[in-house]
Amino acid sequence: METLWAFLLLTVGLALTSPVENSKASLMYPYGTDQGDTKNPKSDDGASSEITITVPFTFYGKKYHSLYVNNNGVISFGMNVSQYTPDPFPLDRATPFVAPYWADVNNVISGDVLWRQTQDPALLSRATADINLYFPEIPFTSTWALIATWDHVAYFGSASKKVNTFQAVLIANGELSFIMLNYDDIQWTTGIASGAKPRTGLGGTPAQAGFDSGDKINYYNIPGSRTPDILKIAETTNVRTPGRWMFQVDEFVTGVTTEKSDCLE
Ligand SMILES: *[C@@H]1O[C@H](CO)[C@@H](O)[C@H](O)[C@H]1NC(C)=O
Numbered sequence: 001m002e003t004l005w006a007f008l009l010l011t012v013g014l015a016l017t018s019p020v021e022n023s024k025a026s027l028m029y030p031y032g033t034d035q036g037d038t039k040n041p042k043s044d045d046g047a048s049s050e051i052t053i054t055v056p057f058t059f060y061g062k063k064y065h066s067l068y069v070n071n072n073g074v075i076s077f078g079m080n081v082s083q084y085t086p087d088p089f090p091l092d093r094a095t096p097f098v099a100p101y102w103a104d105v106n107n108v109i110s111g112d113v114l115w116r117q118t119q120d121p122a123l124l125s126r127a128t129a130d131i132n133l134y135f136p137e138i139p140f141t142s143t144w145a146l147i148a149t150w151d152h153v154a155y156f157g158s159a160s161k162k163v164n165t166f167q168a169v170l171i172a173n174g175e176l177s178f179i180m181l182n183y184d185d186i187q188w189t190t191g192i193a194s195g196a197k198p199r200t201g202l203g204g205t206p207a208q209a210g211f212d213s214g215d216k217i218n219y220y221n222i223p224g225s226r227t228p229d230i231l232k233i234a235e236t237t238n239v240r241t242p243g244r245w246m247f248q249v250d251e252f253v254t255g256v257t258t259e260k261s262d263c264l265e
Contacts, residue, residue: 055119142172158192
């Protein structure tokens with residue numbers, strides 16, 4: 001009994017003294033091969049093969065039935081992406097992008113790019129609760145989610161131990177669609193072919209975050225994109241939760257604190 005109390009006190013004590021950084025990890029939806037994730041091959045500028053999705057994802061009025069999870073921090077529709085230096089949205093090409101952190105990842109050096117689509121009831125309840133919390137005026141129940149995670153990924157040309165961990169969660173019910181971007185830990189912004197220093201992963205043309213529907217009208221660049229400030233993205237938010245950005249994208253709406261508009265740029 002005394003041992004049990006000692007254990008409980010120790011557990012509570014540890015929970016109370018946990019470092020603040022741990023709060024970011026709790027934003028992340030569960031990921032890993034033990035969760036049923038598929039890992040992208042180790043390949044610089046690589047991608048998944050085409051992923052057929054079981055519930056269509058509506059992106060500004062167009063329904064998509066497949067997508068690609070690209071190593072360089074982008075989910076794309078219609079075509080895979082190997083471009084490693086980001087361009088600002090809107091892009092000239094009509095390939096829709098969801099870009100949690102578009103930059104020159106090299107998963108050969110370190111880290112993994114993982115994804116799964118899910119209709120697991122517990123996970124969908126969590127997704128539904130998150131959407132209902134951040135978009136209270138929209139009646140919504142999730143029937144599908146895709147979780148793509150860049151777990152401890154290095155940058156091209158790295159001569160450091162710096163790695164980034166971030167995630168994009170697509171949440172949909174066939175008609176309504178949402179993007180959730182979660183930033184656990186961001187330590188670098190740029191690969192050396194985009195102008196970074198090998199030892200810092202900083203400088204040059206830094207990462208771009210946001211989305212581009214491909215129609216030249218509906219897109220969003222998260223503030224700090226392609227500037228050194230993007231390193232601090234895990235401290236920013238549009239939904240009062242640092243490290244998380246959320247958007248409704250079946251038609252243009254951003255988080256609870258922002259007015260509806262066609263274009264925020
Ligand atoms: C993209 O798709 C093309 C055609 O299917 C394939 O040849 C190429 O290797 C793919 N690129 C990546 C980055 O996976």
